[in-house]
């Protein structure tokens with residue numbers, strides 16, 4: 001095999017450890033390459049129904065509608081804003097870091113007034129600030145509260161259970177909207193138990209598909225509010241997508257290949273078992289974080305997330321000391337060791353690297369990734385604790401040992 005973009009041959013496989021896009025399993029690749037179908041083919045309806053049913057099962061909802069878009073996560077973000085909020089209406093976006101801020105900027109660009117709570121990167125949502133903003137809103141002008149489950153930039157996961165309780169205790173009618181782009185399929189989630197009204201996701205993270213599908217799960221309350229919202233919209237409009245006809249559900253031709261892929265990916269998740277998938281993610285995250293903790297003993301790097309329990313099951317963000325160029329590290333890891341990891345976002349561009357450990361991964365792939373990163377750290381002469389791989393193996397071995 002030659003590299004698509006150069007004459008250089010890459011022996012073996014390059015390991016993809018970005019926190020999205022992630023490795024696409026062979027069964028999904030095979031589904032992606034199926035021939036498109038005419039829009040009256042009943043197999044297409046079956047695929048769409050399987051995608052909707054599978055996502056609903058994974059999301060923990062029987063009642064909500066799932067609207068799928070030929071779009072990335074930003075598209076699903078835009079759909080949520082466009083349907084729930086009219087110009088000059090207010091949304092509260094709980095500060096988590098780069099991703100809450102990006103969603104806020106998008107909402108502002110669409111003419112919505114955004115209330116933000118302050119955040120410190122690497123720490124969880126300041127619930128006291130959220131409560132203060134909601135309490136002060138005695139006129140109930142805030143239409144919705146947007147919450148990012150895991151901020152993929154800092155690798156920090158937020159508790160979701162407190163929001164519904166808070167809204168109910170304050171008798172505040174705002175909708176509760178959750179972004180699970182980085183977590184669905186990696187962390188347990190239950191839309192109905194959480195009392196979330198809208199949930200937003202995308203295909204290319206723990207759902208093991210290429211980028212290209214975004215979705216919104218919408219409960220009856222959120223749908224009713226969207227029906228009253230006069231804001232102009234068309235492609236994103238949930239009302240237009242509530243139909244039994246596949247053609248209408250997608251506001252035109254369905255993104256068929258992506259739907260075939262998602263159907264296959266959801267099939268893999270249910271075949272492995274949701275509990276097993278989540279446990280595997282927990283173990284791979286623990287192994288990664290054991291390695292990073294060991295490397296950090298060299299004094300040249302540290303976890304960005306300062307709360308060990310809040311460190312993400314999907315991605316680990318590592319801040320490097322001044323003088324170390326993490327993008328050079330990524331380059332060496334990718335080109336010399338065939339391990340692709342991610343860099344820093346926003347204020348952390350050029351200051352950190354991120355290891356994705358979500359989706360279609362097994363212990364050997366993770367160890368390959370960690371070894372490649374350690375190799376690149378060694379090439380650069382960065383001081384690290386040398387126990388990294390050993391500790392990762394210990395975590396994996398413990399998880400593989402039948403409990404007595």
Ligand SMILES: *Cc1c(COP(=O)(O)O)cnc(C)c1O
Nearest residue numbers: 072073074099150152181182202
């Ligand atoms: C990746 C991500 C997004 C954005 O998704 P895109 O497909 O890149 O537009 C939104 N939210 C979270 C939490 C993410 O991790």
